[in-house]
Amino acid sequence: MKSSYLAHGKVILIGEHSVVYGYDALAMPINSLHIKTTVEPAPEMWMDTERYQGPFFMAPNEYNGLKYVVKKMLELAASTEQLKISYTGQIPIERGLGSSATVALATTRAMDDYFKLNLTEEQILAITNHAEMINHGKASGLDAATVNSNYLVFFNQKDGPRVLKAKLGATLLIMDTGELGSTKEAVMQVHDQIKASPQAADKLKRLGKLADRTKTSWLNHDAGQIGTYFNEAQEILCSFDLSTAKINQLQKIALAHQALGFKLSGSGLGGIVIALCKNHAVAQTIADHSQKIAVNSWIEEI
Structure with missing residues (x-):
């Protein structure tokens, strides 16, 4: 059995930094930039990315957000199954294109499908955003909301994401x-x-x-x-x-x-x-x- 999920990147139009302090921000998905996560059975927990191939939980610290996602999903599934989790795509890292939120969301959704957990949207976004907190020290929730949307997102921490289709x-x-x-x-x-x-x-x-x-x-x-x-x-x-x-x-x-x-x-x-x-x-x-x-x-x- 194998499960995959394709998640797209994002760009903040305006409101970066201020959004962390409760003000509004506007961001949009970029569908042309995406990352695909694939989950499948393996002899041991294994991560396969362009930059790192090896035991999942021995990956460098830059992958700590992903390690949290995988541990959390295994816990929710009450599973000790060994998995190979692969990442393919072309979102440059550490550029503001949402790469860390994208891989966290894609991993959460692929594992949700693999274990048939049927998590709610709220649960999926909470796990994704917690991974962002680990990655960045402080995260507003904007990246997680935008990589999860097909439309422009108007966002603040109090009201959460609101979609703008115009x-x-x-x-x-x-x-x-x-x-x-x-x-x-x-x-x-x-x-x-x-x-x-x-x-x-x-x-x-x-x-x-x-x-x-x-x-x-x-x-x-x-x-x-x-x-x-x-x-x-x-x-x-x-x-x-x-x-x-x-x-x-x-x-x-x-x-x-x-x-x-x-x-x-x-x-x-x-x-x-x-x-x-x-x-x-x-x-x-x-x-x-x-x-x-x-x-x-x-x-x-x-």
Whole structure:
């Protein structure tokens, strides 16, 4: 017997960092980026990924979230069965594309199917988000909710995820800087600044407000206004020292070639950036001019 589950990645449009403190955020699934988890019987507990092949529970610490998921699911199944759990796909790690939430969700769902546990959506998301807490030190629940959704997600910790099915009528260019971001480090960096400065706390609140306004403009199909919110959000994220020289270079290129707005996405200190464009042609032009800096790019119609 074998069970598999395919889970997609995500990109945060606006509200990263502020969402950890209870403010709103807006994120969207990226169906073109996914990871498949396969669970099957084996002589011993075994993990098979591109970077690690070996005994499951002897995997490096970066897999601690997954170890939690597997232990929890075996416990819920009251099983001591030995399994091989394989991961295939192409979501770059530590870039803000939701790789850790994606593998946690896919593992939970594949094992739920394998053991016929019929867990509720709430249980599956709780397990996925607990794995995220282990991975990142603090997790809002946004990543888990978005990799589990087929639509745009408007999220805060109090109300949870709310789905937005409306399309904006614009194009999003996602570019990978190739720099590994550290969510844990970035979250602590912001936390320390907020603790030390009331002005920093005000900026974080403003970031949450920009997410609210982005949602309103999205429903009004006002891509130009959202572009201005992206640019202001980037200024705030820069003020927390989350940008890098590469991100700043990509910003200059994007805005010089008619991007409506530009910002980093995710925790920062590297990772991915997003440029909001009025159409595919503008996005492609920016991508072409960014080839020497970005290691990869994707264009999504939104």
